[in-house]
Amino acid sequence: MLKCENVQPQLSAYVDREMPLWTIQLIQWHLKRCPSCARETMRLRQTNKILHQLDPVKTSDNFLPDLMRRAAAITVIEKERVSAVRRILRRLESSFAWMLYSFRTRGRPYAVVTSLAVLATVVSITLYQPRLTLLSNDTVTLAQAPTDKQALLVEFEIVSINQFPKPHLSSNRRTSPLTPVDPHQAR
Amino acid sequence: MRTSDEELMMKCRNGDMSAFELIVMRYKDLITNFIYRSIGDYHRAEDLAQETFLRVFRGANRYEPKCQFKNWLYLIATNLCRNEIRDRKRRNTTYLDDLVPDSEEVSYFELMQDVSQLPDEVYEKKEQQIIIQQTINRLPENQRLALLLVSYQNLRYDEIAEVLECSVSAVKSLIHRARQNMKTLLIEIGIGESSHAKV
Ligand SMILES: [Zn+2]
Numbered sequence A: 001m002l003k004c005e006n007v008q009p010q011l012s013a014y015v016d017r018e019m020p021l022w023t024i025q026l027i028q029w030h031l032k033r034c035p036s037c038a039r040e041t042m043r044l045r046q047t048n049k050i051l052h053q054l055d056p057v058k059t060s061d062n063f064l065p066d067l068m069r070r071a072a073a074i075t076v077i078e079k080e081r082v083s084a085v086r087r088i089l090r091r092l093e094s095s096f097a098w099m100l101y102s103f104r105t106r107g108r109p110y111a112v113v114t115s116l117a118v119l120a121t122v123v124s125i126t127l128y129q130p131r132l133t134l135l136s137n138d139t140v141t142l143a144q145a146p147t148d149k150q151a152l153l154v155e156f157e158i159v160s161i162n163q164f165p166k167p168h169l170s171s172n173r174r175t176s177p178l179t180p181v182d183p184h185q186a187r
Numbered sequence B: 001m002r003t004s005d006e007e008l009m010m011k012c013r014n015g016d017m018s019a020f021e022l023i024v025m026r027y028k029d030l031i032t033n034f035i036y037r038s039i040g041d042y043h044r045a046e047d048l049a050q051e052t053f054l055r056v057f058r059g060a061n062r063y064e065p066k067c068q069f070k071n072w073l074y075l076i077a078t079n080l081c082r083n084e085i086r087d088r089k090r091r092n093t094t095y096l097d098d099l100v101p102d103s104e105e106v107s108y109f110e111l112m113q114d115v116s117q118l119p120d121e122v123y124e125k126k127e128q129q130i131i132i133q134q135t136i137n138r139l140p141e142n143q144r145l146a147l148l149l150v151s152y153q154n155l156r157y158d159e160i161a162e163v164l165e166c167s168v169s170a171v172k173s174l175i176h177r178a179r180q181n182m183k184t185l186l187i188e189i190g191i192g193e194s195s196h197a198k199v
Helices: A004-017 A021-033 A033-050 A063-081 A084-108 A108-127 A134-144 A146-161 B004-013 B017-039 B042-058 B067-092 B108-116 B120-137 B141-151 B157-164 B168-188
Strands: none
Touching: A004 A021, A004 A033, A004 B168, A021 A033, A033 A084, A033 B120, A033 B141, A033 B168, A063 B004, A063 B017, A063 B042, A084 A108, A084 B004, A108 B141, B004 B017, B017 B067, B017 B141, B042 B067, B067 B141, B120 B141, B120 B168, B141 B157, B141 B168, B157 B168
């Protein structure tokens, strides 16, 4: 037999029917026999009713056009900022997420067919032999492109020369104009 | 067949503006209502609803279809509401003048004078609505948000748990306490039945 102190904290969930059917039936059984819990349930229902007296509001007419204009402005800024490579990466990433979503929603046959297609693509890419001369040319042009990452790399190299001078250079450090000054000695 | 929110979001990730527009059309009234009831200021609620959708748009490429879109949307709106509630508490302002959407910059008294011209039942209804909204505003932040999500947005407890980032049992107790507080506050101001009334 359920006790009032166990029933009362459950009553709001009971009103919302947020419990298993057998619990609902147990509580119903208790409510038929307990006027105080029944009254409490009625009050909770009444509070709900009062809350529902509030009329819903609607957005104003210019809400949607305003919002779409602001979203379009974001797209323009993004397009200017995001390079072509990153856009391709993003597209790949989203199609991958889309694939995962499709697996979950459409089931096994779809997953098998897509996996086979991916496998075929991977195999053909692996079998394809790139010509090394072309690849080296590409590296040259890439190295000339001043991207942020490469700038960072260059900086890092300079710092590492500064802090760890090679042993054979340290002997003629003062004479060679190419060797950077050791920051510890300078201080 | 209706395209699911999740599918629309995947299109949105690829920069499909019409998919985004559809999402907004589906949820703009629901989200505006939710924010409006949480902060009690219609004009600010529209601003924050726009901000919610812009965040959805900006975050579209981070959206993972494994989580239900609706919950993600309410999570964003809830976080904006929380910030607004805290800001208001800090500034200690209550925007009574904005309780009714079709009034521009009217004070509570002007508002009541304005509605006093209306037939009695309509006047009473408006007055009652203002009082109910004020009572909602008096609930603690989390109780208020949980109660609004269950009462007006018809979210299930497990969905609310995801939105409020807590456990289902925490949601259960939040909603129970919110209703009990609401009940007491309403009885205090003379709406609802007193504890000694007959069943
Ligand atoms: Zn009882």
